[in-house]
Amino acid sequence: MTPSTSRPGRRAVVAAAAALPFGAALAACSSDTGSGPDLGGGASDGGGEGTPYGDAIASGPLASEDAVAASAWATAIKDNGKLVRGGTLANQVFSLASTTGEDPTGFDAGITQLLSRYILGEDGAEKVEYIDTTVETRETMVENGTVDCVIATYSITPERLEVIDFAGPYYLSGTAIQVRTEDKDSISGPEDLTGLELVTQANSTGIQAIEENVPDHDPDKVQTLPDNESCVAALKQGRSDAYVLDQGVLLGNSKADPDVTVVGEPFVDDPYGIGLSTEHEDAADFVNTFLQEIIDSGTWEALWTATVGEVVDGEAPEPPTPGDLPV
Amino acid sequence: MEAIAENTPLLLQGIAYTVALTLLGYVLALVVGTALAVCRVSPIPPLRWAATVYVEIFRNIPLLSLLILISFGLPDVGLRLPYFWCGVLGLTLSSAAFVCENVRSGINTVPVGHAEAARSIGLGFFGTLRYVVLPQAFRTMIQPLVNVFIGTVIGSALCSAIAVSEITWVTQTLNIQYAQAVLMFLVAGAVYLGMSLGGAALGGALERAVSPGGDSERGRDRKALDVTAGAQA
Numbered sequence: 001m002t003p004s005t006s007r008p009g010r011r012a013v014v015a016a017a018a019a020l021p022f023g024a025a026l027a028a029c030s031s032d033t034g035s036g037p038d039l040g041g042g043a044s045d046g047g048g049e050g051t052p053y054g055d056a057i058a059s060g061p062l063a064s065e066d067a068v069a070a071s072a073w074a075t076a077i078k079d080n081g082k083l084v085r086g087g088t089l090a091n092q093v094f095s096l097a098s099t100t101g102e103d104p105t106g107f108d109a110g111i112t113q114l115l116s117r118y119i120l121g122e123d124g125a126e127k128v129e130y131i132d133t134t135v136e137t138r139e140t141m142v143e144n145g146t147v148d149c150v151i152a153t154y155s156i157t158p159e160r161l162e163v164i165d166f167a168g169p170y171y172l173s174g175t176a177i178q179v180r181t182e183d184k185d186s187i188s189g190p191e192d193l194t195g196l197e198l199v200t201q202a203n204s205t206g207i208q209a210i211e212e213n214v215p216d217h218d219p220d221k222v223q224t225l226p227d228n229e230s231c232v233a234a235l236k237q238g239r240s241d242a243y244v245l246d247q248g249v250l251l252g253n254s255k256a257d258p259d260v261t262v263v264g265e266p267f268v269d270d271p272y273g274i275g276l277s278t279e280h281e282d283a284a285d286f287v288n289t290f291l292q293e294i295i296d297s298g299t300w301e302a303l304w305t306a307t308v309g310e311v312v313d314g315e316a317p318e319p320p321t322p323g324d325l326p327v
Numbered sequence: 328m329e330a331i332a333e334n335t336p337l338l339l340q341g342i343a344y345t346v347a348l349t350l351l352g353y354v355l356a357l358v359v360g361t362a363l364a365v366c367r368v369s370p371i372p373p374l375r376w377a378a379t380v381y382v383e384i385f386r387n388i389p390l391l392s393l394l395i396l397i398s399f400g401l402p403d404v405g406l407r408l409p410y411f412w413c414g415v416l417g418l419t420l421s422s423a424a425f426v427c428e429n430v431r432s433g434i435n436t437v438p439v440g441h442a443e444a445a446r447s448i449g450l451g452f453f454g455t456l457r458y459v460v461l462p463q464a465f466r467t468m469i470q471p472l473v474n475v476f477i478g479t480v481i482g483s484a485l486c487s488a489i490a491v492s493e494i495t496w497v498t499q500t501l502n503i504q505y506a507q508a509v510l511m512f513l514v515a516g517a518v519y520l521g522m523s524l525g526g527a528a529l530g531g532a533l534e535r536a537v538s539p540g541g542d543s544e545r546g547r548d549r550k551a552l553d554v555t556a557g558a559q560a
Contacts, residue, residue, distance in 0.1 A: 136499065136508045160506045202487070202499055223410065223490035224500065230399060234490075237402040239410075 053105050056302035057125050060114040061293045073283035074119050077148055083116040086133035086147035093248060093311055094153050107307040108151045111170060118290045135203035139163045142275045150275035155205045156325060167287030168273030169320040174266025175209040176247035180235060184261045187242060190214050199223045199231050199240035206244045209268040235260060252311035271326055291322035330505040341497030342518055348483040348493055352418025353476055359419060360426025367431050385424040391485045393417045398489045414486035418479055425475045433468035434460055466537050473530035477523045494518050
């Protein structure tokens with residue numbers, strides 16, 4: 001052995017590593033609760049006039065000058081000329097970046113654009129600055145003023161209300177159970193999950209839903225994975241027996257993949273709210289007024305149909321009552 | 328603070344998992360990496376090529392992708408390991424590539440004359456490595472191997488993405504519940520910092536212990552001593 005003998009020329013085996021078309025998407029930061037299935041259509045078609053989504057946004061109400069002037073929070077946004085929203089752009093059903101340079105689409109993205117339009121006027125929907133927040137940074141970024149609001153499938157919980165304010169709820173989600181299709185007759189509700197291996201998303205409220213509803217649950221049998229795709233893979237590969245998450249996302253999975261089925265009805269209500277800083281006492285009232293207006297004008301229903309309605313069967317649900325916080 | 332007080336057992340379990348992942352991954356990586364380095368300097372071309380291919384592949388895959396591949400790709404071809412062992416395997420495969428390169432560059436610091444002298448007194452390939460090259464190479468490898476250890480410590484955090492309940496997973500989970508991100512991640516950060524500093528201190532002690540003559544003064548602040556000597560002159 002002579003350490004410095006000339007070695008054979010390096011092969012470009014790097015290509016082998018580069019050729020693994022894997023993980024690029026997974027390397028993204030965790031998105032918020034539930035990224036829906038890729039159904040190759042619906043909410044990911046991009047907005048714009050003439051699409052159901054674009055029309056829903058264009059039909060949104062506008063705030064009166066006086067209403068904006070009466071709210072310090074809204075006035076600051078108007079003076080700034082843009083609404084800074086914290087959230088994700090990687091959630092299929094709720095907020096997805098466009099690949100064609102259009103504005104993001106989805107239920108949360110729509111609420112964001114409607115709110116921006118409400119404050120900033122006719123072309124306000126385009127004046128949104130989208131800042132990425134993760135589950136880890138949401139409270140901090142809204143509280144220190146980095147973002148004006150957080151609209152990110154953000155469940156209203158008592159612990160979070162101690163740190164920030166919430167407007168809403170603007171959407172009522174429910175936690176449900178998905179199993180392999182062959183097991184669909186043996187599991188119908190959380191009481192059947194005792195002793196089984198369970199999986200949920202790491203940054204969802206599924207963990208608490210399991211703790212509070214599965215009798216004698218064993219914490220060691222609850223796996224958490226960062227995204228919907230991993231959870232479905234774990235379920236199909238038999239690493240877990242049931243997947244607990246937001247029903248809308250689970251229904252999307254069943255629609256895309258006949259090997260998995262949603263069983264029973266949602267067993268936990270999961271109200272989504274708009275996170276606001278406690279420094280702006282008037283913000284929550286102002287946003288609740290806006291939510292009530294889009295509900296009354298039918299815009300909420302049109303937006304639901306163009307986004308969540310694409311992956312969930314049936315009619316739009318009854319909208320929640322803004323300001324009715326579950327505390 | 329209540330988040331910490333109410334969940335001390337969970338946090339301790341998280342730390343235990345982090346330590347276990349790191350130590351298992353690193354120790355196995357040392358074994359595999361050293362074997363690979365021996366292949367890379369061996370006189371047998373196919374072994375050299377195989378080791379080179381291994382290093383280039385596993386050095387260039389992001390660890391997260393590798394962990395996901397092992398966890399959710401392998402079951403499709405019939406190999407389903409528990410998540411924890413998926414984590415250990417991923418850390419081992421990745422760190423071994425770095426260990427291999429460090430060991431190899433350590434070997435390259437030994438003057439060729441030494442190896443030739445060893446051959447001339449009749450030592451074979453393994454004899455040359457064992458008695459002449461590796462003992463000298465080991466000293467120069469310590470600091471780079473400490474870097475690999477720190478990389479393994481930090482890499483273990485990515486196992487939270489494959490449902491291993493190590494300290495990052497625990498802090499993420501508690502944050503969902505308590506909405507205390509800054510506090511929780513300071514806790515996790517302190518754990519990683521403690522482990523990394525511990526590894527570095529151990530490496531430093533080892534380096535002094537094996538420095539020529541076992542003189543504990545050597546290898547420590549020699550530059551600083553030179554500077555003071557200059558100042559006195």
